[in-house]
Amino acid sequence: MFESLSSKFGNAFSSLRSRGKISPSDIENTCLEVRTALLESDVALPVVDSFIERIRSKSLDALPNLQSGTNQAQAIFEIVNSELVEILGGSARRVRFAKTAPTVIMLAGLQGAGKTTLAGKLAKFYSEQGNTPLLVASDLQRPNAVNQLQVVGESVGVPVFAPEPGNGVGNPVKVAEQSLAYAKSKLYNMVIVDTAGRLGVDAELMQQAIDIRNAVKPDEILFVVDAMMGQDAVRTAKAFEDGVGFDGVVLTKLDGDARGGAALSIAKLTGKPIMFSSTGEKLTDFDIFYPDRMASRILGMGDVATLAEQAKKVFDGDATAKLEEKFARGDDFTLSDFLEQLEAMSKMGSMSKLLGMLPGAGAMKKQIENFDESEIIRTKSIVQSMTPLEREDPKVLNGSRRARIALGAGRKVQDVNSLVDKFTAAQKMMRQMRKGGGVPPAMAQSMGMPAGMGAGISGHQHGGQKVQQPAKKKSKSGNPAKRAAQEQG
Secondary structure (H helix, E strand, O other): OOHHHHHHHHHHHHHHHOOOOOOHHHHHHHHHHHHHHHHHOOOOHHHHHHHHHHHHHHHHHHHHHOOOOOOHHHHHHHHHHHHHHHHOOOOOOOOOOOOOOOEEEEEEOOOOOOHHHHHHHHHHHHHOOOOOEEEEEOOOOOOOHHHHHHHHHHHHOOOEEOOOOEOOEOOHHHHHHHHHHHHHHOOOOEEEEEOOOOOOOOHHHHHHHHHHHHHHOOOEEEEEEEHHHOHHHHHHHHHHHHOOOOOEEEEEOOOOOOOOHHHHHHHHHHOOOEEEEEOOOOOOOEEEOOHHHHHHHHOOOOOHHHHHHHHHHHOOHHHHHHHHHHHHOOOOOOHHHHHHHHHHHHHOOOHHHHHHOOOOHHHHHHHHHOOOOHHHHHHHHHHHOOOHHHHHOHHHOOHHHHHHHHHHHOOOHHHHHHHHHHHHHHHHHHHHHHHHOOOOHHHHHHOOOOHHHHOOOOOOEEOOEEOOOOOOOOOOOOOHHHHHHHHHO
């Protein structure tokens, strides 16, 4: 997302940081680089000119007040960040719920923007928050549009109101109107209306959207637009604004190498907020659009807040608490614990996306792009091929056991050896972290790290008293007979 723009911003500020003491000419050069980066990213010229003028003016005004010993480049960077947040809309805007249910959300946009899939994502998002949405199939023109919405609805567990078969049959306005009475009778508190699109803006498309709007009187009209359209997205948005009107924007396909022009132009030129963003094909690749978080990602500072929220959704709070208690007792992090963490991380999405949210991800662009997602699956298969005893105590993994595990996982013995070696090294690191403090548990949990990695037990003062270090456990033999004798006494 915004890789090209982020890279160019990074180069501009890297050059500025190397200056030490910054002069007005340095600011002018930086503004020129930023301007070029924005134009190459297909940001609208009026938006670019206004943005550059503000950061130039504010930077020059701030320069005389910056002490020579301070990080002047960082001060300029913060000005740019603030203005970028403003361009993107300032603050997140949530859906306004109707005083009397159901809340009606109408989706509008061109064909191919992803409205139908977006309808499913939106329904899933709000159903997980305790709402009861109803999807409405009012796109009766596009082939198989009704069937597609039914499939999407089934996959997210949300009912679909589809009294007409579509494929050119039926009255979309009547379907939308009937859906309200149906929703009220079945006590659904949210209605999401999927509408027809066209390959381009035309009178028929606009009139149908207007008629549906007048029939259902939606609480929110969301304009759905492909983020990769660049300037065309802005022109289309203006056409819809002048026609049917809309209350907010949803950017789709942000997972592509979008130049970013749409996101940085639409909110400013239409005066309408970007409310949601879709970042992939999966129905979970969807979230509220936070201007400050997006600005942070564009400027290479990552998006730790979103990463933490995603981690919170998938990591079981009780399981995490038990794991922290386990570490507090001095018990080791086991391969069973490791497998649980891997399963949870898999639910968060691709590792490439997760790594891309970390600060400084731009510097690891090539490594992130080349990350082998299937490595996670291969690792899980090796651990799943182990017995409970082997997961709890890797020391029992002799040659024959490793050969059996490799065969069961469809891997080589060398792969098993590599995993065990890395895991053993990680265990040692976590023991050391526990002795010396380490990352606070809350932070570790929020970042999706294994809870034990942030146990931070010994070496910290708690309530004015030093927490007692857990007693060192005797090592257990890898020989099953000797191990049994040890356990008996």
